[in-house]
Amino acid sequence: MRSSLAAAASAALLSMLLAGCATIPSSGPVQQGDPVPADSSPDLDIVVEGPTADATQEQILEGFLTAAQSPRNNYQVAREYLTPTFSDEWQADAAATIDVLADREQEVVDETTIRIDATPAASLRDNGQYEEPESRTPIPLDYRFEQVDGQWRISSAPTGILIDQVSFTQVFRDYTLYFFDPTHRYLVPDVRWYAGRDSAQTSMVQAMLAGPAEWLRPGVVSAFPEGMQLEPAAVPVTGGVANVSLAGAAFDDLATVQQMQEQLDASLIGVRNISSVDLTLNGVDPDAPPLASPPVKNPRVDPRSVVFDGETFGYLATSGEGIDPIADLSDQVVALAPTGAALGLEADAAAVRSAEGVWSVRAGEESVLLDPREGLVVPTIDGEGVVWSVPAAFPDQLVWFAPDGSVSEQVAAPWSGSSIAAIEVSRDSTRIVALLADGGRTHFVAASIQRGADGLPVALSPTALRLADVSGTPLDVTWLDSSTVASLTGLADGVTHVVTQELGGFARDRDGPVGGVQVDGGNADPRVLTGEGTLNVQSGVGWQVRAGNIRFLASQQPD
Template identity: 40%
Template sequence: MTRRRATLGLAAALLALLLTACAGLPTTGPVNAGRPVTEEDGDTDVAFVPAGPSPGATPAQIVEGFIAAGSGTRSNWATAQEFLTTEFRATWRPQAGVTIYRAGERALSEPAEDEIVLTIAPEATVDAAGAYEVAGEGEIAIGFRLERAQGEWRIAEAPDGVILDETRFRSVFRSYELMYFDPSWHFLVPDLRWFPTTNAATRIAEALVDGAPSPWLAESVVTAFSADVDLAQRSVPVRSGVAQVSLESGARQLESGILDRMQTQLRESLAGAGIPEVDMLVDDQVLTAEAVSVAPTRIDSRPLVLTDDAFGFLSGTQIEEILGLSAAVRSVDAVAIEVAASRSFAAVQTAAGSTARVEAGAAVTEIDARRGLVGPTIDTEDYIWSVPAEDPGAVVAIGPDGAWHEIADAWSGATRLSAMRISRDGARIAAVVRDGAHPSVWVAGIVRNEDAVPVALSDPQLLAVLPGDGVGLAWGDATTLALSYTDGGQTFVLEQPVGGPGSSLRAPAGITTVAGGNQPGGVRLRDEDGELYVQRGASWQDQFSGVRVLATQQGTPR
């Protein structure tokens, strides 16, 4: 079906911003205390107030107004419900999910007087748990059946959930990180979710306490919130920057260590909503709990580079070497390098194509000599992961003892793999693959046995479809990947959240390697001439020349 731009422009689709206006501010008189701050009161995000149905509106205008009202999240999408019959209001579930489409690219048709069909090419969907998923190619048709109620057209049948264009979606919804632990309980692992900005604390707490990790991540993380722990009320007020999470009485019987981990997950999850502290309560009494310390995943902010003369961290024009390890790395003819968080060893791809383990003060050990390997990557248990580009399912994790562990269910459906990187928390792994027609970015959870040995990958999750071949791959912060790709002869860098829409930036030509930083915007690039580029806003600055290898880091020593 050919896409057509909808021609129905309605006042109902023109949404006003809810702004608080004051006629004047008093400058004299006593200072009076205001009402206690709740989450509703303290929410400073802009809220959309869409228009309700107009008298005499046609079926097409009712459907257009209903779609526009998807941006009004207050009171469970109260305005959108005005477009429904009384009977349908009782069953329609707006929080079932979101269908996201390109702004301006939709078409309405009217097969019958009481039937409207909306045709869109969806970009993505968000499910009831807030998980973002890239949509497949092609268009979909969404049907609406209408009835007359007291002389006015109203919607009697429609899918659950709301429909938003991509621009409005990013204004109404925001991404939040639900924090889980890795199986060792040392690292926090984020699970990105999308919720309306209104009542964000309540939505985050519900998802964390009463929900579950995303299916692709479920076997790779653990949570302190067992099935015996439930929210006592579906509201999380925020007073003076402290979220008050009420739990059922069973929480009072939990061990202090479990409560501390619960406190950690809640505090770190709610921090993304701008809430710095949290109290867990049972029957209005605060539970005693303290957040536990977790292993950091930050890396050194300086680029890690190999030149003809040195290997180490670049500071200005000087390179600070890593004691013991730098000399060992320089002894190898390396084309790709990843350094462990301990900085005691590195995984190296040699010019001959093999994968080697390079340790400070020890002999270089070749651990994988298969043909056509991609650059190796290291996990938190010191396993080096290696895979041939033309055989994505043949992933192995090689332990410090040199033993190979074949990874089951690795990148099922991929026909080629050009890059693979493990997250610094050791729970996730990303790859640039081809699954047929298009190059794509995938992520999967790492499944380990009781001895922390990696044994399998979860079903992969599609993060993005690339318009051209991808080059390089790196983790930026804990929820963002960076890679380079070509499109129409031009080079771009994509910063891709692990569950959300990505953003692309034009980059220099000939990029061979991408390295991440500690946050989005901290990307470094190396081109085929050995030039090192660092990101400066929306442009790239040539920082250094003569870089043979731009290495990646897996953390900092604890």
């Protein structure tokens, strides 16, 4: 009863507190917050210096690029290398080009211009979103110079900063914002990168108010109503408590306040030793009780691999010997003579590929042939029971099917390529990842899934997140957790590569088992099946055989 009374009281209080404030705007790029308390530690460990007397243009340029690694006081030292007029115009936070230092070339264009040809390794948007480049072709960046009181200064430069890969990892840090799936059952991660460590919590809150990254829209939602802003424009941290003061549109929905608090807690706790978040709305503490059913931050699947050995479909015993069939489902899958499968939410359904095409298999129901097209990749199934299918030779012909097969629709895929090797829907059912080939190029892409009120897909996001280019022939892709995927590619002589990719972050690769053909995520490290039927798990720097005589692995939705 106490929770109910608190909820009612909070709702009434919010209705009075938040009325009449609907005209506050919300626009513009995410900027660094106002200075935090004076006892905070320095933003960066790097020490940068201003220009020396009578420095050459080359020395001024080199000093500027180094000084731009420090965002302290709005890049104060870097601005000393600029003319007074351009210092006011330069937008340091607008973007960043991350290049390969060893490939950086410098050219004197004329008496007052130096050009740098930077080979892009990645880029950073003004909202802190990290992206892989579309091309590795060098980018020409021109820097122009003028004399100011007899000293060379930069009068024109590209927007943002140029920083090499090594320096980027020293200056910038990744932070995870959290938004919601449309049902508010799951928290969905959105990784951003910021340079100012002590102002990171301010940048994070401003980014949450601005909404999810473009590639996540409209499949992911935010609890923060449009028009809310941070006032004052900083998030001070005192005694481990982050103080977030917001002002914005009128509303009287208690659930919205609870969800805002949940987003803030999930995103900020742990950053700069933040242990709690104190939310203030229009100058008043709403004192809202926590959500009765908190959303899941990182949905997990059954730790056992789902396999088919030619006779039984089910969970591989932890010993690696024996398979536990799935009640009311395994026999139906086996009857189709499957060549691939994906297991649905709570193991009550499966999407199965056979020689006839892709099937929907549901416990206690007859199997339904959904997609009879030829050359299909292994299908994927989401938490709504929707089955996704696409032919390997036609990456743009992606089709989803309702669980009972009564509705199907082709959706515009925000990717291109000569072939597609694999697709898989995330465990919160908000995103889909694909592994494609385009001539000699192999790459990941990820897109969000927009759904209607009935849970059926409406469209994929028109903008896809570009992930890493990887070497070799594309074989398979899988989710490792809510923000990480892994791919398997084949090289010459049976050698394979496993590339782990954080969505919005770095890719890391390692050698896979010889003859690998399929990869599965489990809840952490990838597991690889070889063409000889051996299931391999990571063991230190190598791979250890866990089981043999396996035909295929099946991906899973949460159990």
